[in-house]
Amino acid sequence: MPATTLNVLKPSVNNLTVRMFVRAAGLDFEELDVWGKTTEPEFLAKYPAHLTPMLEEEGLPRGALGESCAIMAYLCNKHGLTRFYPEDPGERAMIDNAMFYLVGTFYPLVTRATYPTLGFPQYPGEVGTSEADDAMKAKAQKDAEAALAEPLDVYRAFFLDGKRFIGGDHPSIADFRFAATLEFLRAIDYDLPSWAEEYMTRMEETLGDAYSEPAADVRGYIEHVKSQAA
Ligand SMILES: N[C@@H](CCC(=O)N[C@@H](CS)C(=O)NCC(=O)O)C(=O)O
Structure with a gap:
């Protein structure tokens, strides 16, 4: 099972941003469609902002990470993807x-x-x-x-x-x-x-x-x- 779960709403461009990125970067991930579920207790317990994209990974301080740009920056930092996020x-x-x-x-x-x-x-x-x-x-x-x-x-x-x-x-x-x-x-x-x-x-x-x-x-x-x- 992939170590990264990306919670998404498919018609959304906030989500499209990260969905394109994980594919282009060749990362191992699973996508979970949470349409209609973002305000349910299970999602709120993980991320009270109830927004997607939302990344789940072991090792994250809260286990969950929101905001499309923060997610891409985190994945670049973690996997050394400087071609997408330069070090200079x-x-x-x-x-x-x-x-x-x-x-x-x-x-x-x-x-x-x-x-x-x-x-x-x-x-x-x-x-x-x-x-x-x-x-x-x-x-x-x-x-x-x-x-x-x-x-x-x-x-x-x-x-x-x-x-x-x-x-x-x-x-x-x-x-x-x-x-x-x-x-x-x-x-x-x-x-x-x-x-x-x-x-x-x-x-x-x-x-x-x-x-x-x-x-x-x-x-x-x-x-x-x-x-x-x-
Ligand atoms: N600034 C955020 C925006 C996230 C956002 O607005 N997500 C919407 C979809 S476009 C959402 O998940 N809404 C579900 C809800 O409000 O329960 C980002 O870039 O990720």
């Missing part, structure tokens, strides 16, 4: 910068722009969960979509800076996080700039099945949502 402090800091900027700034806009369409729960305190009428909720979603362009372009101008990947010639863990996130923008037919389309194609061509196989779950979910709306 400056180079590593740039990968961290790209990941923290994604989780802290870009992804919250992605959720507001796509979650209403995807039918995913939105966050308390925002327009989407308030008593605002449908027109106001639709405006909030459109505002978030419009606001995506600026942080998206930071990836082109700053993190990629003419390179093939954020990691340089090869994908880094920040590339897994970024490419997976862009997949969700298909749900709203977001008009991705050509550099971003080319980047996603480059990622998929470089990673092959490690990308395409788990991405099929996200893409299938998006197609399903679109077919219901049609």
Whole structure:
């Protein structure tokens, strides 16, 4: 039995990030689909944040680890995967910068722009969960979509800076996080700039099945949502 268990929700790009990574890194793992189970006592006892991806491994201080970027960094550190997470402090800091900027700034806009369409729960305190009428909720979603362009372009101008990947010639863990996130923008037919389309194609061509196989779950979910709306 593999030493690593990855608890996942398959339609999620937070999960897709790590699902692609463990495949590309060739790690020994088992995947546990916890759809509908994250708020059950068994899961909460392991990880009260009730979020996925969640990694279980013997030797972890609490036996469980959350947050897609923390999981990838941990696995790189543990297995010496410096090709995905460079050791040089400056180079590593740039990968961290790209990941923290994604989780802290870009992804919250992605959720507001796509979650209403995807039918995913939105966050308390925002327009989407308030008593605002449908027109106001639709405006909030459109505002978030419009606001995506600026942080998206930071990836082109700053993190990629003419390179093939954020990691340089090869994908880094920040590339897994970024490419997976862009997949969700298909749900709203977001008009991705050509550099971003080319980047996603480059990622998929470089990673092959490690990308395409788990991405099929996200893409299938998006197609399903679109077919219901049609
Ligand atoms: N910042 C986290 C986000 C994790 C997250 O939001 N996971 C969602 C799926 S997209 C989840 O597991 N939700 C289940 C729940 O809230 O019970 C990461 O990057 O891993």
